[in-house]
Amino acid sequence: MDKQGQPNAGLLLIGDELLSGRTQDKNFPVIAQFLGERGIDLCEVRVVSDVEEDIVTAVNALRSRYTYVLTTGGIGPTHDDITADAIARAFGVEIIKHPDAVKSLHGLFAEIGVEPNEARMRMARVPDGSQLLINEKIKAPGFCIDNVFVMAGVPHIMCLMLEVVGQMVEGGVVMLSKTVCIKRGEGDLAVPLAGIQKRHEEVSIGSYPFRDGDVFGANIVVRARDEAKLAAAFAEVEKLV
Amino acid sequence: MDKQGQPNAGLLLIGDELLSGRTQDKNFPVIAQFLGERGIDLCEVRVVSDVEEDIVTAVNALRSRYTYVLTTGGIGPTHDDITADAIARAFGVEIIKHPDAVKSLHGLFAEIGVEPNEARMRMARVPDGSQLLINEKIKAPGFCIDNVFVMAGVPHIMCLMLEVVGQMVEGGVVMLSKTVCIKRGEGDLAVPLAGIQKRHEEVSIGSYPFRDGDVFGANIVVRARDEAKLAAAFAEVEKLV
Numbered sequence A, B: 001m002d003k004q005g006q007p008n009a010g011l012l013l014i015g016d017e018l019l020s021g022r023t024q025d026k027n028f029p030v031i032a033q034f035l036g037e038r039g040i041d042l043c044e045v046r047v048v049s050d051v052e053e054d055i056v057t058a059v060n061a062l063r064s065r066y067t068y069v070l071t072t073g074g075i076g077p078t079h080d081d082i083t084a085d086a087i088a089r090a091f092g093v094e095i096i097k098h099p100d101a102v103k104s105l106h107g108l109f110a111e112i113g114v115e116p117n118e119a120r121m122r123m124a125r126v127p128d129g130s131q132l133l134i135n136e137k138i139k140a141p142g143f144c145i146d147n148v149f150v151m152a153g154v155p156h157i158m159c160l161m162l163e164v165v166g167q168m169v170e171g172g173v174v175m176l177s178k179t180v181c182i183k184r185g186e187g188d189l190a191v192p193l194a195g196i197q198k199r200h201e202e203v204s205i206g207s208y209p210f211r212d213g214d215v216f217g218a219n220i221v222v223r224a225r226d227e228a229k230l231a232a233a234f235a236e237v238e239k240l241v
Helices: A027-037 A052-065 A083-091 A099-112 A118-124 A155-168 A186-199 A227-238 B027-037 B052-065 B083-091 B099-112 B118-124 B155-168 B186-199 B227-238
Strands: A008-014 A041-048 A068-072 A095-097 A125-127 A131-135 A138-145 A148-151 A176-182 A204-212 A215-224 B008-014 B041-048 B068-072 B095-097 B125-127 B131-135 B138-145 B148-151 B176-182 B204-212 B215-224
Touching (some): A008 A027, A008 A052, A027 A068, A027 A155, A041 A052, A052 A068, A052 A083, A083 A095, A083 A125, A083 A138, A083 A148, A095 A099, A099 A118, A099 A131, A099 A138, A118 A125, A118 B186, A131 A148, A148 A155, A186 A204, A186 A215, A186 A227, A186 B118, A215 A227, B027 B041, B027 B068, B041 B052, B083 B095, B083 B138, B083 B148, B099 B118, B099 B131, B099 B138, B118 B125, B125 B138, B131 B155, B148 B155, B186 B204, B186 B215, B186 B227, B215 B227
Parallel strands (some): A008 A041, A008 A068, A068 A148, B008 B068, B068 B148
Antiparallel strands (some): A041 B041, A131 A138, A138 A148, A204 A215, B095 B125, B131 B138, B176 B215, B204 B215
16 A cells, blocks of 8 residues: 555566567556556556565565465466476465366366366466455456465466456546647746646656657646646646646 | 675666566577677666666666665656666765766767757766776766676667676676477476486576477576586487487
């Protein structure tokens, strides 16, 4: 929770392939939007590699600080999929095979005609005390333990799991925002904008510069949870156009 | 440095607009590739908002842990550009106006015909002891203090600054990698892959699954700094095709 009692969140993206530049993450913006729509402030993102110690450290830092922690990556069947073990270690609990996950995976493997070998059944392993992120479309589930939601890294599977997460988290008051594009250099706007920010402490004013040929400008984004406060600050910003 | 004496790096992306989902970061993959080409392992990325405390905490965590830290965002002229102040606080030094930055900005403002007002001249402020990231194409410079390189968030300006960073960092032995696409489910590959990983501890083997219609497969990526070790492990992986 933040100082206003609003829920907030941290996001942990797990995978060597993201840090090496081999794979470009697609999940961060999707999750940012998902949280924003529910009035949950995303306050911090971390990307770490497939190293247990690094995952444990990051999860523990984030889960003590934010209402919710979402993670992506590292829950498949191969040796580099170590997220479940790392989360269990972060919580100091054992890894178990979740019976509902075992059942779901057996169904999946029968359907696609592959053997439910030990490696495949690794995907049923979750930290003791976890709930599954599962539904009829998700056969190899993610899981949730306490305030930590552990999802797949493959974007379309992550999206399916995010739907389940949506039924489990409690949202807050949605952050409202209004944007105006001002075709003047940021250097002209800086002093009046700082004044407006000072007079309206409960709104957040961001300035995002652009250059379009010879035209310098900035998109000014005003954000607040309270509509009246947003409108009051925005009215002042609009006068700068 | 890592355990093999190779340089490594942490990356800090700064900006509310990234966390709110308003702006999708484009700098992370560019910087990942830049570092990879120089044999510098990118070990961790963090994204934080424009909150001084959060920037200070992240910078101090990363700079004590990695050979280099690169940051993007928050060095413009407006009230939400607080990166220079945060870095100064992280290092416990004063903020000064760097004479070369003052000179460069005066030149820029004369050229584009705007007044060098106090807000614009804020862009000359750097932590005491910094070197500028500047050249003939960069008029509003970034800066470097100790092992921390502070760059703009706007991608094309960030890229110009990255060129300067490239002249200042010492690279390592470049990580080599070979990839093979295997059209078998990861669950079939997991046991043999784990065996290969165990026999070749100095290479890193990643498995990245995909599904193409009814075909399940995985790209297996083998990485190592030593060509012979890479070849030996990769030869074993290729036998799984």
